[in-house]
Amino acid sequence: MEATQADSEIEEEHLLNFVVNSLDEELSLDLGENVKVTAETLYEVLAGASAGGTSINHVCETTDDSPHANTVRGHLSDQFELDSVESVGDTLLQRDTLETLPDRPVEVCADLHLDPYYGDEDETEALYSSQAKRGTTTFHAYATLYVRVRNKRYTLAVRQLVAGETTSDVLGEFLELLDGLDLSVKAVYLDRGFYNSTCLKLLYAHNYAYVMPIVKWGETIQKAVLNRHKAVEFTV
Template sequence: MSKQAKQADSEIHEDQLLNFLVNRLDEEVSLTLANNAEIDPEDIHEVLVGATADGTSISTLCNSSKESPPANTILYHLRTKFEPERLERVANKPLRRDVVELLPEQVEVCADLHLRSYYGDEDNTEGLYHSEAKRGTTAFHAYATLYARVKNKHYTLAVRRLEDGDTASSILAEFLGVLDGLDTGVKAVYLDRRFYDSKCLTLLQAHNYAYVIPIIWWGETIQQELSEGWSRVIEHDLTGKLDGHSWTVEFSVYIDCTYLNGRYDDHGVARHGYAADAPFIETPRDARYHYSKRFGIESSYRLSEQAIATTTTRDATVRFLYVVVSLLLQNVWRYLHYEYVATPRRGGRRLWWLARSTRQSIPHSASIAVTSRSSWCWS
């Protein structure tokens, strides 16, 4: 069957997509402006969405049209009208608002921690996240994302900005709370290696979620296990401490060995260890296979960089706002495409590229033009 025969008749143009997103922001993120303000909240949201979709800065977008609001006015409101705590509270509601109905009865979820290096003034790092040195700095713009993986498509369910005092276990506790509140079941939770510690493993066991986490070579015992032998399953434990009390969490480690002559060590053997507890994982190869599927698509935060407003600001709240809108744009695109365009077929609907068109304007008072992006192919 030809591609044209399989494709649905309907199309979604960028003006429809972006207007839908602007309406979502207007509904969920209320802004209070002065009575004599020359712009309204919708203008701010339209410029914010337009810059995100176009992958450009607020200043560039505003300066491209004589009828647009002044860039300094928009940037002022972005810095002053979005309180950090309130933004984090309301950010996740629009992310989940539409996509939860697209989730199957059992869903696989992934969680990532992302650190973006900060190289600014060392005395001006309030609101940033400090961690061990990486790429010449210990200060980072840091974010955590929780997303569902459905037939090689992903839907972001939650995003969280990290600050000093946040730990992997505190973030995981929040994300597990999100999962507990879903109407769908959770088949398994796939976490990146930063979640490998005694507290996170204890949380997963307490919530009775199936999980897979790559292990870190902590301690002589596990280092020895991962430096010799062939594929096998071993029992391991980690000790945690909290408020003077200690406990031990026990779990299975699946050690999978791969061989490729001359690529790894002198014997050509690479050993991958995974802390795992899932009914569908019986062998080390199962653990590695299922965990590797989380990389079948880009992680949610890395994928968001395909369409995100650019900026040089050091304001952590503004940068987080850009991340939220970028992730929301992806979710809205998949939701609208699935509901109105995607072609039903065996194995799941097929999502098509967003149709490219000539420059169109989002219909609002400023008439800011938004260029369609060929990178909008999130399938």
């Protein structure tokens, strides 16, 4: 019997249930006996904010019967640390992805995402600082590692960068992760946020072919590129 269009479509509710159930299995919440809010509700708010590219505040304010945003943040902050959440997230991302990828060398990409922060200066201690962009030097910063196959993206890892961390720190983690996966890498493609001498040394040490936009100025780093790698000029 042929599948109907309805059978082959993924409904929003089904996807939400899948995400919430996966989170609940891997990151169970111990809320105690007298807590009225449920783990399912907390994860629904979190998934809604993530999928919509918005905030917990926005979801709680615009969704009927949602708990207060402070309640959601309070429970999640009390239960989890960033490192453990990132580790579980990577496991969930890689669990099915590696079986889906083709049995041939693949292209891997590393991107740096900087979301400008314009809030209270007293609350920037844990945020990432970088060169001025769009009127600020403070950002919510995230790095992603993913495989690109036929213009489709398969995410392997996500990292948040906080105050004191550098792009070379996260690139080192990404390359260590690649070394440990059963994955043949054709080349690593990096955005210009990873263009510095430490990142170049890491790529050389891990022996990955790579493509990265470079900045023409900077005599020291230019020598590092030309001495160890073949530099090709192109316009992005």
